[in-house]
Amino acid sequence: MEPMDLHPQTASREIAKEEEGAQVKVENGKPVVVIMVGAPGSGKSTFCDHVIRTSARPWVRICQDTIGNGKAGTKIACIKSASNALEEGKSVFIDRCNMDGEQRGDFLKLGNPEVEKHAVVLDLPAKLCISRSVKRTGHEGNLQGGKAAAVVNRMLQKKEFPKLAEGFTRITFCHNEKDVEAAMNTYSTLGLLDVLPSGCFGLKNPEAKVQLGIMRFLKKVDIPGKDGLVESNPQHSSDNQSAVEKDSGSRRPANDSAPSEYVHMDVKNTVSQESGSSIRTNSVYSIPTLAFPSISTADFQFNLDKASDIIVEKVEEFVSKLGNARLVLVDLSHGSKILSLVKAKAARKSIDSKKFFTFVGDITRLYSQGGMKCNVIANAANWRLKPGGGGVNAAIFSAAGPALETATKERAESLAPGKALVVPLPSTSPLSIKEGVTHVVHVLGPNMNAQRPNCLNNDYVKGCKVLGEAYSSLFEGFASILSTQGWMPKESNEKSLKSQNQIESKHHDGDQKVKREALNECMGGKKSKIFCNELKPNFSHSVDRKGNIEGRKNVESLNEFERNKNSGGFLKELKPSASHSVDRKENLDGRDDTGMNKAWGPWAQSLYQFAMHPERHRNDLREILDDVVVLDDLYPKARKHLLVLARVEGLDRLADVSKEHLPLLNTMHAVGLKWAEKLLNENESLVFRLGYHSEPSMRQLHLHVISQDFDSKHLKNKKHWNSFNTPFFRDSVDVLQEVSKHGEAIIRDDDSFRSMELRCHRCRSAHPNIPRLKTHISSCQAPFPGVMLDNGKLVFAPGRIR
DNA sequence: GTTCTAGAAC
DNA sequence: GTTCTAGAAC
Numbered sequence: 001m002e003p004m005d006l007h008p009q010t011a012s013r014e015i016a017k018e019e020e021g022a023q024v025k026v027e028n029g030k031p032v033v034v035i036m037v038g039a040p041g042s043g044k045s046t047f048c049d050h051v052i053r054t055s056a057r058p059w060v061r062i063c064q065d066t067i068g069n070g071k072a073g074t075k076i077a078c079i080k081s082a083s084n085a086l087e088e089g090k091s092v093f094i095d096r097c098n099m100d101g102e103q104r105g106d107f108l109k110l111g112n113p114e115v116e117k118h119a120v121v122l123d124l125p126a127k128l129c130i131s132r133s134v135k136r137t138g139h140e141g142n143l144q145g146g147k148a149a150a151v152v153n154r155m156l157q158k159k160e161f162p163k164l165a166e167g168f169t170r171i172t173f174c175h176n177e178k179d180v181e182a183a184m185n186t187y188s189t190l191g192l193l194d195v196l197p198s199g200c201f202g203l204k205n206p207e208a209k210v211q212l213g214i215m216r217f218l219k220k221v222d223i224p225g226k227d228g229l230v231e232s233n234p235q236h237s238s239d240n241q242s243a244v245e246k247d248s249g250s251r252r253p254a255n256d257s258a259p260s261e262y263v264h265m266d267v268k269n270t271v272s273q274e275s276g277s278s279i280r281t282n283s284v285y286s287i288p289t290l291a292f293p294s295i296s297t298a299d300f301q302f303n304l305d306k307a308s309d310i311i312v313e314k315v316e317e318f319v320s321k322l323g324n325a326r327l328v329l330v331d332l333s334h335g336s337k338i339l340s341l342v343k344a345k346a347a348r349k350s351i352d353s354k355k356f357f358t359f360v361g362d363i364t365r366l367y368s369q370g371g372m373k374c375n376v377i378a379n380a381a382n383w384r385l386k387p388g389g390g391g392v393n394a395a396i397f398s399a400a401g402p403a404l405e406t407a408t409k410e411r412a413e414s415l416a417p418g419k420a421l422v423v424p425l426p427s428t429s430p431l432s433i434k435e436g437v438t439h440v441v442h443v444l445g446p447n448m449n450a451q452r453p454n455c456l457n458n459d460y461v462k463g464c465k466v467l468g469e470a471y472s473s474l475f476e477g478f479a480s481i482l483s484t485q486g487w488m489p490k491e492s493n494e495k496s497l498k499s500q501n502q503i504e505s506k507h508h509d510g511d512q513k514v515k516r517e518a519l520n521e522c523m524g525g526k527k528s529k530i531f532c533n534e535l536k537p538n539f540s541h542s543v544d545r546k547g548n549i550e551g552r553k554n555v556e557s558l559n560e561f562e563r564n565k566n567s568g569g570f571l572k573e574l575k576p577s578a579s580h581s582v583d584r585k586e587n588l589d590g591r592d593d594t595g596m597n598k599a600w601g602p603w604a605q606s607l608y609q610f611a612m613h614p615e616r617h618r619n620d621l622r623e624i625l626d627d628v629v630v631l632d633d634l635y636p637k638a639r640k641h642l643l644v645l646a647r648v649e650g651l652d653r654l655a656d657v658s659k660e661h662l663p664l665l666n667t668m669h670a671v672g673l674k675w676a677e678k679l680l681n682e683n684e685s686l687v688f689r690l691g692y693h694s695e696p697s698m699r700q701l702h703l704h705v706i707s708q709d710f711d712s713k714h715l716k717n718k719k720h721w722n723s724f725n726t727p728f729f730r731d732s733v734d735v736l737q738e739v740s741k742h743g744e745a746i747i748r749d750d751d752s753f754r755s756m757e758l759r760c761h762r763c764r765s766a767h768p769n770i771p772r773l774k775t776h777i778s779s780c781q782a783p784f785p786g787v788m789l790d791n792g793k794l795v796f797a798p799g800r801i802r
Numbered sequence: 803g804t805t806c807t808a809g810a811a812c
Numbered sequence: 813g814t815t816c817t818a819g820a821a822c
């Protein structure tokens with residue numbers, strides 16, 4: 001392959017000149033087809049109109065609603081019209097919903113292949129689209145008023161994000177008004193001769209953070225049979241894609257003389273020339289990928305031959321355990337000795353080159369310049385975990401901005417040789433925005449450089465051991481990240497899903513134990529390797545307490561354990577409000593140590609009084625036991641809504657729960673289950689769910705046992721609904737597992753859940769307000785989503801068809 | 803947690 | 813005018 005010595009834009013024009021008649025197009029600029037993707041009310045027309053009004057280049061908006069002399073026309077008419085506009089050198093907006101790949105397909109064939117196809121995805125909250133389309137008048141497609149909500153809902157149900165693989169060169173995702181404005185600006189200021197960078201932009205899922213479970217569910221529904229998805233990335237991938245990219249990466253000779261800045265173009269040309277496919281098929285993936293530099297070989301002067309042996313050995317050990325996730329060894333230099341050594345040794349060991357390959361490029365620009373999306377990158381850190389010092393460490397800290405330093409500091413202050421530290425990268429970091437990196441894993445290897453601290457003085461026995469440990473820690477850290485994103489090796493996943501579908505599975509202790517051990521093995525069996533000075537002392541690996549409920553879904557929870565341990569602060573990420581930090585100690589009145597917040601108001605004390613003095617409230621209680629009392633919620637949010645109250649002084653909320661409370665939590669669950677079953681005897685049409693609010697309004701830990709009809713006059717507002725139907729509601733089965741494994745429950749409490757859009761818990765349709773939601777749920781008979789059926793979260797009457 | 807109510811949304 | 817939300821008070 002010839003080195004690229006042209007500027008990308010120049011290169012495009014050079015290519016264009018070779019095409020017959022392309023000269024004219026160059027003079028007129030390069031027309032582009034922008035396919036708008038979005039539900040009615042998402043603002044597609046507004047977007048187009050704005051750009052057309054303000055842009056220097058000629059644009060045509062093709063709108064199916066008006067194409068027939070101001071009236072609705074056909075798709076064919078749209079294509080014809082768009083084609084004509086392109087002939088005239090005009091750029092084109094395809095202003096229709098284009099919600100799925102099939103609808104977009106025909107428009108992607110427009111013009112000659114030189115015409116870039118872009119997508120602008122207006123993925124705004126369903127509620128906003130609904131309310132806009134409900135209230136608008138004079139809509140071109142006559143979609144307004146009452147029927148709009150239903151249409152929008154239906155469309156959102158089947159929305160399918162565009163993928164580069166469909167044939168787009170550029171996809172811009174807009175999740176909020178600000179994104180929309182930015183995208184409008186981008187296109188408004190797109191001059192006649194300008195070419196926008198290719199790739200996916202703004203790709204993120206704002207719901208992911210607050211609605212992990214729900215997003216997981218949506219993923220499963222949207223794309224059955226696909227695996228290897230990254231939670232935050234709605235892009236899909238295929239084997240074909242992975243093969244193409246693997247080729248483009250591994251085929252690149254180590255001594256390739258192409259300057260690294262042009263790696264992306266290099267890849268593009270290689271692929272389009274050699275396989276006839278285009279850049280579109282290979283620039284973005286959602287295959288979980290860890291890009292890592294060679295550890296210790298640069299500044300720490302570790303022997304390259306020995307280092308390459310260790311890399312290959314560790315890769316071989318882990319690669320098969322990471323499902324279809326990929327490991328990529330990256331080096332900036334084209335003549336990198338370590339890359340060629342590793343490549344040769346990996347080939348000799350027949351390591352699957354789809355799963356592991358080497359790549360020449362800047363680890364901080366793998367996507368923007370190399371066209372390779374890596375959700376996780378490793379940093380060859382220094383022991384202080386500080387920026388600077390040159391090399392990869394300086395580059396990564398610099399590219400990630402201060403956010404990485406802050407996030408790192410929150411988790412650890414130093415790192416020992418052989419250890420790794422997983423740091424979730426804040427979404428504000430440029431590395432996250434531009435490169436799609438979600439996590440940085442700091443790794444510290446052994447030092448053979450006398451100028452640096454902890455020099456091993458050429459002791460390669462120890463050095464090799466430590467370097468091996470460093471890679472193990474790194475790959476374990478990567479595995480733990482995969483698990484947090486709902487991804488895990490397929491085999492374990494299938495196995496655990498199988499056993500999760502039935503409530504009865506809760507007693508399959510033996511089986512679970514085997515799996516847990518298998519996974520332990522899979523994770524390297526050396527969990528203590530990952531260093532973190534925030535590690536809580538009460539973590540224990542002897543998790544096999546009685547098995548039963550906490551034994552379920554063990555794969556995921558073990559991974560969660562790893563996650564918490566590794567990052568030492570993942571819980572914090574899930575609960576950004578500092579008041580819920582796991583270390584908080586509270587006084588009995590709920591005021592924390594700072595005395596600043598969270599005193600329980602007088603109205604919040606009633607449950608506490610029930611728990612402490614049940615005999616005074618005998619008439620209001622269903623059951624009084626030594627450890628718990630059971631009562632009807634005073635304001636039930638469903639036909640049946642009971643509370644199981646803990647009778648321990650000082651146990652006010654889920655955040656107060658620690659491992660010592662496990663027996664109590666088990667009792668609460670068992671009593672809750674008993675009552676659910678009792679109520680099911682009275683009315684077998686009910687379905688129950690047991691769980692805790694992440695942050696309760698009422699003092700004294702209480703388990704909600706609530707029927708899933710939500711048929712109650714007391715369910716009045718968003719907060720009511722969302723507190724039972726978002727991740728804010730923590731299923732008792734999950735809490736038991738978490739506490740059993742990690743000694744604490746995950747709290748999902750940021751205030752956003754209150755204002756989250758209202759979605760039916762069964763069919764997931766969105767509704768503009770509480771009354772409409774209630775009308776809907778009173779008749780929705782859709783089966784419950786898989787995630788709710790998993791792990792025995794729902795309790796049905798025996799024999800009932802779900 | 804609920805109730806009350808101003809004012810936004812319809 | 814009526815419906816609905818959200819914030820303050822309790």
